[in-house]
Amino acid sequence: DIKPDNVLIDRKGHIKLTDFGLCTGFRWTHDSKYYQKNDHARQDSMEAWSKFGSEIPPPLERRKFREKNRAKAHSIVGTPNYIAPEVLLRSGYTQLCDWWSVGVILYEMLVGQPPFLANTAEETQIKVINWRQTLRIPAEAQLTPEAKDIILRLCKNEDERIGRNVDEIKSHPFFRTIDFSKDLRSQQALYEPKIKYPTDTSNFDP
Numbered sequence: 001d002i003k004p005d006n007v008l009i010d011r012k013g014h015i016k017l018t019d020f021g022l023c024t025g026f027r028w029t030h031d032s033k034y035y036q037k038n039d040h041a042r043q044d045s046m047e048a049w050s051k052f053g054s055e056i057p058p059p060l061e062r063r064k065f066r067e068k069n070r071a072k073a074h075s076i077v078g079t080p081n082y083i084a085p086e087v088l089l090r091s092g093y094t095q096l097c098d099w100w101s102v103g104v105i106l107y108e109m110l111v112g113q114p115p116f117l118a119n120t121a122e123e124t125q126i127k128v129i130n131w132r133q134t135l136r137i138p139a140e141a142q143l144t145p146e147a148k149d150i151i152l153r154l155c156k157n158e159d160e161r162i163g164r165n166v167d168e169i170k171s172h173p174f175f176r177t178i179d180f181s182k183d184l185r186s187q188q189a190l191y192e193p194k195i196k197y198p199t200d201t202s203n204f205d206p
Helices: 033-037 045-052 059-070 096-111 121-129 145-154 166-170
Strands: 007-009 015-017
Touching (some): 096 145
């Protein structure tokens, strides 16, 4: 569930990802009430084993089931602002939908608000589905050409989106100052939060 709330920054300025509940299948998902009341709620993955009765199937059966369904998923899970259009359209999606979410988060970090911001979840979804007409990068944001390019290549139609392999991302000019051949956490981050004491919350919005 890739969204800003699940991207944390440690005291050295490095990113930590959290909330992998949607990956495990051992926890009820946390879709918004919108999806629940509009019959879009994702069934918890544990329900997939109902055909085996009350017993969890043996490892081999579980593996076969996962492999059969891994290539394309058809559930709507996530926060509307960050969901890829192919997910909303229920046309099936791959791991590339997560790179769309990364593009949306990058847009929000650099521009100051999500690209498909609207008053309601329904309006947001319409904007996402019609992204060709609604995705705009305001000139006043003064983004670099490299930043604009990577956002537009991440927030793109699935068959044209970058991210099929990690080298596509690493080689993008936006990351030209990052040495991916070395341990990223051993390198100095561009931003280090100032923390005065362990319970200091001054870096959070009031």
